[in-house]
Amino acid sequence: MKRCIWPRQFFDAELRLVDDLHSDAAAWEASYQQIRQTVSLVDPAGQAVPEFLLHIDGNHAWWRWSDTPFQ
Numbered sequence: 001m002k003r004c005i006w007p008r009q010f011f012d013a014e015l016r017l018v019d020d021l022h023s024d025a026a027a028w029e030a031s032y033q034q035i036r037q038t039v040s041l042v043d044p045a046g047q048a049v050p051e052f053l054l055h056i057d058g059n060h061a062w063w064r065w066s067d068t069p070f071q
Contacts, residue, residue, distance in 0.1 A: 007035070007038050007039060008056075010031070010034045010035045010038060011035065011054075011055070011056040011057075013031050013034075014028070014031045014032055014035060014055065015055060015056075015057055017031050018055070032053075035054065039054065041054065041063070041065060043065075043067075049065045049066070049067070050066060050067060050068060050069045051065065051066040051068070051069050051070045052064065052065040052066070053065075
């Protein structure tokens with residue numbers, strides 16, 4: 001049986017990896033891809049945001065977004 005990982009676990013893993021981003025960027029990118037496949041962000045007009053970085057740590061969240069795709 002395949003185990004399902006809930007988004008909270010994705011964010012916990014992402015935070016652990018972002019702290020060491022300079023030594024293993026590929027691991028962080030793979031981790032963040034799981035978040036992007038699970039979570040979407042919409043602007044105040046209700047349109048999907050093309051690119052965003054979202055971090056959640058406990059009850060705190062912070063993000064950056066762009067109306068154009070990242071490179």
